[in-house]
Amino acid sequence: MALPRRRKLHYHRLGSLVQVASAISGTLLLLFAFLSFFFPSPDESEHFHLRHRQTSFNAVVKDSVSDRNSVFKIPSTGGKLDRDIWSSKNAKFFYGCSNASARFAKAEAITHPTRYLAIATSGGLNQQRTGITDAVVAARILNATLVVPKLDQKSFWKDASDFTDIFDVDWFISFLSKDVKIIKQLPKRGWRTWTPYTMRVPRKCSERCYLNHVLPVLLKRHNAVQLNKFDYRLANRLDTDLQKLRCRVNYHALQFANPILEMGKMLVQRMRMRSKHYIALHLRFEPDMLAFSGCDYGGGEKEKNELRAIQKRWKTLHKNNPDKERRQGRCPLTPEEVGLMLRALGYGSDVHIYVASGEVYGGEETLRPLKALFPNFYSKDTIATNEELGQFLSFSSRMAALDFIVCDESDVFVTNNNGNMARILAGRRKYFGHKPTIRPNAKKLYRLFLSRNNMTWEEFSSRIRTLQKGFMGEPKEVRPGRGEFHENPSTCICEDSEAMGGEGRFKTQET
Numbered sequence: 001m002a003l004p005r006r007r008k009l010h011y012h013r014l015g016s017l018v019q020v021a022s023a024i025s026g027t028l029l030l031l032f033a034f035l036s037f038f039f040p041s042p043d044e045s046e047h048f049h050l051r052h053r054q055t056s057f058n059a060v061v062k063d064s065v066s067d068r069n070s071v072f073k074i075p076s077t078g079g080k081l082d083r084d085i086w087s088s089k090n091a092k093f094f095y096g097c098s099n100a101s102a103r104f105a106k107a108e109a110i111t112h113p114t115r116y117l118a119i120a121t122s123g124g125l126n127q128q129r130t131g132i133t134d135a136v137v138a139a140r141i142l143n144a145t146l147v148v149p150k151l152d153q154k155s156f157w158k159d160a161s162d163f164t165d166i167f168d169v170d171w172f173i174s175f176l177s178k179d180v181k182i183i184k185q186l187p188k189r190g191w192r193t194w195t196p197y198t199m200r201v202p203r204k205c206s207e208r209c210y211l212n213h214v215l216p217v218l219l220k221r222h223n224a225v226q227l228n229k230f231d232y233r234l235a236n237r238l239d240t241d242l243q244k245l246r247c248r249v250n251y252h253a254l255q256f257a258n259p260i261l262e263m264g265k266m267l268v269q270r271m272r273m274r275s276k277h278y279i280a281l282h283l284r285f286e287p288d289m290l291a292f293s294g295c296d297y298g299g300g301e302k303e304k305n306e307l308r309a310i311q312k313r314w315k316t317l318h319k320n321n322p323d324k325e326r327r328q329g330r331c332p333l334t335p336e337e338v339g340l341m342l343r344a345l346g347y348g349s350d351v352h353i354y355v356a357s358g359e360v361y362g363g364e365e366t367l368r369p370l371k372a373l374f375p376n377f378y379s380k381d382t383i384a385t386n387e388e389l390g391q392f393l394s395f396s397s398r399m400a401a402l403d404f405i406v407c408d409e410s411d412v413f414v415t416n417n418n419g420n421m422a423r424i425l426a427g428r429r430k431y432f433g434h435k436p437t438i439r440p441n442a443k444k445l446y447r448l449f450l451s452r453n454n455m456t457w458e459e460f461s462s463r464i465r466t467l468q469k470g471f472m473g474e475p476k477e478v479r480p481g482r483g484e485f486h487e488n489p490s491t492c493i494c495e496d497s498e499a500m501g502g503e504g505r506f507k508t509q510e511t
Helices: 004-040 040-065 124-139 168-175 209-211 215-220 240-253 260-274 289-291 300-312 322-327 335-344 363-373 395-410 420-431 442-449 455-465 497-503
Strands: 094-096 116-121 145-147 195-199 224-230 279-282 355-358 412-415 491-494
Touching: 116 124, 116 412, 124 145, 124 209, 124 224, 124 240, 124 395, 124 420, 168 240, 209 215, 215 224, 240 420, 260 395, 279 395, 289 300, 322 442, 335 363, 335 442, 335 455, 355 395, 395 420, 412 420, 442 455
Parallel strands: 116 145, 116 224, 195 224, 279 355, 279 412
Antiparallel strands: 094 491
């Protein structure tokens, strides 16, 4: 009887040891998981922060509702500010001025009768717009007749639209008739169509550059030349009258064709029916945009493989360091970051937002934080029917033109990346009254977004407002001559001395 009792005691002790060992092992595993989560390896720490930026919003919203002790609570209102969030403070003291001076000769007096310049533009709608604007000025420099520019139909967008599908060609020719002679197509030479000699000019080509490189070819090649890949092929700094001609082309001569104009006006009207004011957000977060930027958004190997496949479209695309790109402010803000920036700048959840964008990488999952902050969220697809948009749906440039109109007419225009459309609209909105145009100071905001959960909302929003000074579309934020002329048309912005009265001249807020 003693042996079974000893054996039973032995088994009891062994079972106790197993339970203790299991408890210790479980505790160690939990501790290891805790340390791995909160203290990732150095190689993964930056990626952890990037992933956390994308996924933390829902948790933050829950904390702000259920955990009253949470530090970073996002308010639903924009708070009380010492400024009008829907207008620029000193806009009334400035106006667009692009009339030619008395010394700017009429086109009929300087145009050579048999000298023709043709242009083939490059890129999407707004990149082509800069090419068209600069083409008029190039023709003026060369004393040549301009042939209505050809639009790019072969690039990534593969849009078959021609000039007359996008712009009012008759208005374009008529409005500029005193500055440059423009014809719809080259004349025939006998029974044959005149075929121009094709060439390219360097980027940022000056007046002297055109006279030295293009004019001799015009004179030798039977007076007809076509300049290909024509985007940003004109210098940023030119004679004052040539700069003002740029403004007359961009802000007055280039009007959209009537079908686009009417549809655009209808979209604006529908936004106005919903709210007295609205923000237009140009959200560049398409897969091709992210691939081209070379930035990392924390999606792991899946994201890297998807964007790497898209990057193969550009044979000359350099491989960038994602961390360096972000530190230098070259990465587009995420939809969540845009939403946080706007809330910090005073825009509450009742504000209506029109979003102009293509296919957003990550779809609804990526947009969810922005929509949670601003539930009154619209696009042309939600305020117009497929039947109404039918004639535009197959043409990316025409769809982009509709977005351009709604963004241009908005009370506040916001962009998450300083691309072609953002630059063109920034300059246009300055010319037509300095309507608020918010460009993110991405280089400075980068660190703030990463560390936001270590501060209160009040601290975060205060720093946002400080960092965004000089990036809000106020007059003289940028020194004349700085940046692209299409973004900062300082030659065409005049001060209204009568309106200013005794308030004195303004100093430039250098950005």
